[in-house]
Amino acid sequence: MLFLLSLAARNLVRNLRRTVLTGTAVVAGVALMIFGWGLIDGLDDNILRAARLTYAGDLVLRPDGYPDDGLRFPLDQAAAVSPALTAKLDAAGPWTARTTFPARLVKGVDAQRVFVVAYDPATETRVFDRKSWRLEGSWPAADKPEIVAGSAFARLMELKLGDEVVLEARTRDGAINALNYTVVGVVRTDNTTMDNLSVWMEAPAAEQLAVLGGVRTQIAVLPTATPDVAKATLAGLGWTPLTLPEECDDLIAMNRIRRKSISVVVGMIMLIAATGIANTVIMAAFERIREIGTLLALGMPRRDVQLLFLLEGGVMGLVAGVFGAVLGSSLVLYWQANGMDFSSIVEKMAANMSMSVVVYTHFSWAPTLLSLLFGVVVAVLASVWPARYASRIVPADAVRAD
Amino acid sequence: MICELVDVTKEYPMGELKVVALAGVSVGVDAGEFTVFAGPSGSGKSTALNLIGCLDRPSSGKVLLDGKDVATLADEALGAVRARRIGFIFQSFNLIPVLTAAENVDLALRLAGDTENRAARVEKALVDVGLQDYLHRRPSQLSGGQQQRVAIARALVKKPAIIIADEPTANLDSTNGEAILELMREMNERDGVTFLFSTHDPMVMSRARRVVKLKDGHVVGDERRA
Ligand SMILES: Nc1ncnc2c1ncn2[C@@H]1O[C@H](COP(=O)(O)OP(=O)(O)OP(=O)(O)O)[C@@H](O)[C@H]1O
Ligand SMILES: [Mg+2]
Numbered sequence: 001m002l003f004l005l006s007l008a009a010r011n012l013v014r015n016l017r018r019t020v021l022t023g024t025a026v027v028a029g030v031a032l033m034i035f036g037w038g039l040i041d042g043l044d045d046n047i048l049r050a051a052r053l054t055y056a057g058d059l060v061l062r063p064d065g066y067p068d069d070g071l072r073f074p075l076d077q078a079a080a081v082s083p084a085l086t087a088k089l090d091a092a093g094p095w096t097a098r099t100t101f102p103a104r105l106v107k108g109v110d111a112q113r114v115f116v117v118a119y120d121p122a123t124e125t126r127v128f129d130r131k132s133w134r135l136e137g138s139w140p141a142a143d144k145p146e147i148v149a150g151s152a153f154a155r156l157m158e159l160k161l162g163d164e165v166v167l168e169a170r171t172r173d174g175a176i177n178a179l180n181y182t183v184v185g186v187v188r189t190d191n192t193t194m195d196n197l198s199v200w201m202e203a204p205a206a207e208q209l210a211v212l213g214g215v216r217t218q219i220a221v222l223p224t225a226t227p228d229v230a231k232a233t234l235a236g237l238g239w240t241p242l243t244l245p246e247e248c249d250d251l252i253a254m255n256r257i258r259r260k261s262i263s264v265v266v267g268m269i270m271l272i273a274a275t276g277i278a279n280t281v282i283m284a285a286f287e288r289i290r291e292i293g294t295l296l297a298l299g300m301p302r303r304d305v306q307l308l309f310l311l312e313g314g315v316m317g318l319v320a321g322v323f324g325a326v327l328g329s330s331l332v333l334y335w336q337a338n339g340m341d342f343s344s345i346v347e348k349m350a351a352n353m354s355m356s357v358v359v360y361t362h363f364s365w366a367p368t369l370l371s372l373l374f375g376v377v378v379a380v381l382a383s384v385w386p387a388r389y390a391s392r393i394v395p396a397d398a399v400r401a402d
Numbered sequence: 403m404i405c406e407l408v409d410v411t412k413e414y415p416m417g418e419l420k421v422v423a424l425a426g427v428s429v430g431v432d433a434g435e436f437t438v439f440a441g442p443s444g445s446g447k448s449t450a451l452n453l454i455g456c457l458d459r460p461s462s463g464k465v466l467l468d469g470k471d472v473a474t475l476a477d478e479a480l481g482a483v484r485a486r487r488i489g490f491i492f493q494s495f496n497l498i499p500v501l502t503a504a505e506n507v508d509l510a511l512r513l514a515g516d517t518e519n520r521a522a523r524v525e526k527a528l529v530d531v532g533l534q535d536y537l538h539r540r541p542s543q544l545s546g547g548q549q550q551r552v553a554i555a556r557a558l559v560k561k562p563a564i565i566i567a568d569e570p571t572a573n574l575d576s577t578n579g580e581a582i583l584e585l586m587r588e589m590n591e592r593d594g595v596t597f598l599f600s601t602h603d604p605m606v607m608s609r610a611r612r613v614v615k616l617k618d619g620h621v622v623g624d625e626r627r628a
C-alpha cells in the first residue's frame with residue numbers, strides 16, 4: 001500500500017503540469033467552499049453581534065403583541081415596566097429599557113422621518129458598552145435638550161455638531177409636540193437600521209417630547225444565567241422575551257439561503273474538477289498501457305493496479321485539497337482578523353438591516369476539514385471508472401503496446 | 403520438465419473470423435535449457451511464449467508448469483504463478499519509468515512476496531549484469547542495452563523456474579544485442595538458469611542450444627546442439 005502510494009505520487013509528479021492544471025479546479029472548489037462557509041458563518045455572527053451590541057443584549061423583551069419588524073415603533077403599544085418585572089429583571093442580570101418612537105426632524109426647510117431612541121442614562125451602559133461604536137462629539141448632557149444623530153442619517157440631513165434642529169412627535173395620547181434640540185454627537189453603531197434612521201436622546205428628554213408616562217418599547221438583558229433560563233423566569237409578565245438567536249431568526253434564515261446558493265456553486269466547481277480528474281486519470285491509464293501490462297505480468301494483482309489509479313486520483317485530490325484548504329482558510333482568517341467593510345455597498349442600497357457593515361468571517365475546523373474531505377472523496381470517486389479500466393487490461397497484449 | 407504445452411491451440415477472434423495462432427502445438431522445456439522459438443512473423447512464437455509465461459490461456463490443450471495444468475487457473479492465481487515462477491524480458495524493456503534500476507528489480511521481489519534480504523539481493527542482481535554504478539538511475543537515464551540489463555536483473559532476482567524473453571534483442575543494435583545474449587548464455591551455463599526466447603535474428607539462433615521452429619502455428623522443427 002505504501003509502495004503503491006509512492007508509485008502513485010511519483011506518477012503524478014512525472015506529469016506535473018497536467019496534475020497541477022487538473023488540481024487547480026479542486027483547489028478552487030475547496031477554497032471557495034471554506035471561504036463561502038466562513039463568510040456565511042461570519043454573517044451569522046455579525047447579525048447576532050450587531051443585535052447584541054446595539055439593542056438586544058443576550059435577551060430582548062418587548063411588550064406582548066408589540067411588532068418586532070424593526071420598521072414600526074408604535075408608541076400606543078408600549079408598556080410600563082411593572083415592579084414585578086423589575087424585580088425579576090434585577091435578579092436576571094444587568095438590564096436596560098429603551099423607548100423608540102417615530103418623529104420628524106426639521107432642519108431649516110428640510111424635514112425627515114426619524115426614530116427617536118430614548119435610553120436610560122443610568123443603566124444603558126451596563127448592557128451596551130458602546131466600545132465598537134464610533135462617536136463624534138459627545139453624548140447628551142443630563143437635562144439638556146441635546147441629541148446624537150445616527151451617522152448615515154446625519155450625512156443625509158447634513159447635520160453637523162452644534163446644529164439646531166426641531167423634533168416633532170406625537171405624544172402618547174396623540175397630541176403633536178415640537179421641541180428644539182442641539183446636535184451634540186454623531187454615532188456609528190454599524191447597525192444600519194439605527195445609523196440610517198435614528199437619533200438618540202436620554203429618557204427624561206424624551207419624556208418631555210412625547211409625554212411617555214414611563215412606557216418603554218424594549219428591554220435588553222445580559223442575563224447571568226443562560227438566555228434560555230432567564231427567558232423562562234421573565235415570561236408571563238406582559239412582556240415577551242426572545243433570546244438573541246430567536247430575535248434574529250429571520251436574518252439567519254436568509255443566510256441559510258445564501259449558504260445553499262454557495263453550495264450550488266461549489267457543487268458545480270467540484271463537478272468540473274471531477275471531470276478533470278477523471279479525464280487525467282483515464283489519460284494516464286491510456287498512456288501507460290504497456291506499464292500496466294508489465295505490472296500485471298510481474299504478478300501485481302488487478303485490485304492493486306486499480307488501487308494505484310485510485311490513489312493517483314486520491315493523492316491529487318488530497319494535495320489539491322490541502323492547497324485549497326490553506327488558501328480558503330487563509331482568506332477566512334485574514335478577514336476574521338481584519339473584517340470586510342461593506343459600508344459603501346450597504347449605504348448605496350440604503351439597506352434596512354440590523355447588521356453591521358463590517359463582516360468578520362468566521363473560521364472553524366469542521367467545515368475546513370469537511371471541505372478537504374469532500375475534495376478527496378470527489379477525486380477518488382472520479383478515478384473509480386478509469387482505475388477499473390486500467391485494471392482490466394489484458395497483460396499479453398499490453399506488454400507489447402506502444 | 404519445467405513447462406510443457408500439450409496439444410495446445412490458440413485462436414483469436416477477428417470479427418466474424420478466427421485467427422489460428424497455434425494449431426495443436428506440443429513442446430516441452432527442461433530445466434537448464436537455452437531454447438529459442440524461431441520462425442517467420444506471425445508463426446505463433448509470441449503466442450506460445452505468452453501461454454508458457456501464464457500471460458494468457460489456451461483455447462484448448464494443457465499448459466503444464468511444474469507438472470500442474472495452469473490453463474484453467476483464474477486471473478489472480480495465474481498472476482501469483484507469474485510473480486513467483488516466471489521471469490520476463492521484453493522487447494521494449496518495459497521498466498517502470500518512475501522507479502530507479504534498483505527499485506525496478508526490487509519490485510519483482512516485492513510482487514513475488516519474497517522479502518528476505520531484499521536489498522542485498524537486488525544489488526547482487528544488478529552487479530551480476532554489470533550495473534553496479536547505475537543502481538539509482540531511472541530508466542530514462544540509461545541506454546537501451548543498460549535498460550535491458552536491468553530487465554534481466556529484474557527477471558533473475560527472484561530465481562524463477564524459467565525466464566521468458568520475447569525478441570529481447572530486437573530493439574538493440576547488434577553489439578548490444580550480442581552482449582545481452584552473451585550475458586544470458588553465461589547465466590545459463592554458470593547458474594543453470596532456464597531461458598526460453600523467440601527471435602528472427604540469425605545471430606541469436608546461432609547462440610541457442612535448442613531451436614524450435616514454428617510455422618503457421620505448427621512446430622516444424624526441433625533441433626538440439628551441443
Ligand atoms: N491479440 C491478438 N488478436 C488477434 N490476433 C492475434 C493476436 N495476437 C496474435 N495474433 C495473431 O496470431 C498469429 C500469431 O501471432 P504471434 O504474435 O504469436 O506471431 P509471432 O510469431 O510472434 O510474430 P512476430 O515475429 O511478428 O512477432 C498472427 O497471425 C497474429 O496476427
Ligand atoms: Mg512476436
